[in-house]
Amino acid sequence: MAQACGLGLLLALLLPLVGASMPGFVVRLNKATLKYVTDVGKVPFQRVLKVTVPYFLDQSQQRIQPIRVQILNVHVHNFQLNFVADFGVHLSAEANFNFRVLRVPESVTLTMPVILSADVQVTQGPIQTPLVSISDCNSTFGPISILDGSNNTSPKMLVHLQNHIETVLNNKLCLAISSLMQVINVHFGTLIGLKPVGPESQIRYTMVNAPTITNDYISLDINAMLFLLGKPIVLPLDATPFLLLERVGAKDAMTTLGLSQDLFDSAILLLQKAGSLNLEITGKLHSVNNQLNTSVLGQLIPEVTHQFPQPMPLVLKAKLGATPIASLAHNNATLQLQPLIEVLVAASNSDFRSLFSLNVMVTLSLQLSVSKVKLQGATKVLGDIGLTVASSNVGSFDTRKVHALVRNVFEKPLLDHLNALLGLGISLPSVANLYYLAPRVLVHDGYAVISSDLFYQC
Known part of the structure; x- marks a missing residue:
């Protein structure tokens, strides 16, 4: 395989390359x-x-x-x-x-x-x-x-x-x-081998059609197919062809890789279907500064103290019903989540009793980066979270009373969970021993662009 270096490097670098795919990538391999x-x-x-x-x-x-x-x-x-x-x-x-x-x-x-x-x-x-x-x-x-x-x-x-x-x-x-x-x-x-995304999910890349070749660059359409438990993830609506404009990306970069909106939608749908975005937060009764207990909540909702006069730990179970929405705008990527948070109390005999559930709206900034061959992400909460009562077993109450408590106990575990998950990354199209070097990621309206040099390790 050592002979594949050298001249072979040129052709190995063609793999993450330009065109239209559904969902997929558009990449240009430049003269550099x-x-x-x-x-x-x-x-x-x-x-x-x-x-x-x-x-x-x-x-x-x-x-x-x-x-x-x-x-x-x-x-x-x-x-x-x-x-x-x-x-x-x-x-x-x-x-x-x-x-x-x-x-x-x-x-x-x-x-x-x-x-x-x-x-x-x-x-x-x-x-x-x-x-x-x-x-x-x-x-x-x-x-x-x-x-x-x-x-x-x-x-x-x-x-x-x-x-x-x-x-x-x-x-x-x-x-x-x-x-x-x-x-x-x-x-x-x-190129076409399955690459892991999570414990039960994979991604596979294939060429869509013959390459497009000019005197300035060579391009390929690369299609991405995500699988969960061996079944392909299919977007609810037909994906549209993705075309990358000629003058995007850094001029001095070896390659320009475009990531379509459909690719982000497909990846997020995979995470939702896999249950990876669901979250459970358990309070510990005797821990320092613990707010997840009936005593603290009872100060805001008296009925909680009436039903549970003795302090008991609470559990928050956040489950995504609606599909998360990723938005790509100029220099701005956001992720909108709408989880349903159920607040439960740990009763006797390991049973849980539901106190109430909340519809939550939270918007996160999404910072994209590339490490070797993986696209990674990091999130922060933008603005305030929105709360509405979905159901209640403790009577009616004003969500404004529990807003600060829910935000304090929910935001940090949510960010820790998402950043750990997105930090694992998703493999970009590549062949063995090919890595992205000094990548720069920019977000445009409806797509993201990676400008990068390349490193081929023999």
Whole structure:
């Protein structure tokens, strides 16, 4: 798999990439990526070009003598990658091949310049992952020359050696690059594997259609499908195509990843269906500053003291009925929750008695960030919470009397719970060993954008 580094890095970076998906991602891989690939990929690419050269049959003597020819090293310079509109990527490189010719009585060291050119086509594979292939490959050879100053090699033999090496390399270099493409295609298969979101939920990414390729970037439509207990999460309404504007994101970033509103809606629906957003808060009777007991509540609602004259711990069970609403506006992401909070008292024999239930409205700010390959979130309460009585077994009461108590005992556990949950993150589309580097997240109307460099760890 080490050979998949280098040139393969370029194509591995195509995976979190631009288009329209429902729900999904739109990402642009910009020209800055190509420069990074050529920098980090030169050494691995040199290793790929170090092919085996068969014996050369020296016919200059009376008896044909097989002579071993070995590539000592390959030094690649002027390594360039460029986008080709509606096709893929053009590779060009200049290299010096150094050979050792092991002949008797004296070995000789030779060098030969080679210019490589290859067109790498990027399409959609049968398993809905990127598929790369070589459509055209050429090698141009310069004259061979002696490095070690030996004068025992005849010009005629050098001509024969040149022809032998050119014949071998003309086929083998393109085969080596082509085999590298196959390794990369296997690597691409890691895109479609299920990635965990929670204990019982997963996410899977696939390509929606063939890539869109211009002279400035290459793009893919990546679709996200979330699963709960093996069943897909389907939005109540049909998702709409997501298109990313040309001039969003940082200009100097390697990649620009757009996250659709539908993706956020699908992820939140998953959390709701999994019960991950539900919360239970239990009061401890003898703890310091504990407000969750019948004695404190009875000061606000006398009927509670009448029914429970002795202090008893309370339990708050918050359960989401309505689906949470995520709103994405300019530089502002919010999450609106409408839980039903049931206030219960722990009676004898481990039974619970319901005192009353409240409809709660709470709006949270949502701060997005990226760590390696995961999108994470953190929340804070915006403004005040809204309360209305849903049911009561302690008679009628004014919600304003219990507002401060409910807010004090509910907000912090809610934030701790949500931040722990959102801090786990959800995997962004990627292949093995690919990470987002120095990401910047901006929120726009109806979508979010991640501008990031990329790091591929071999």
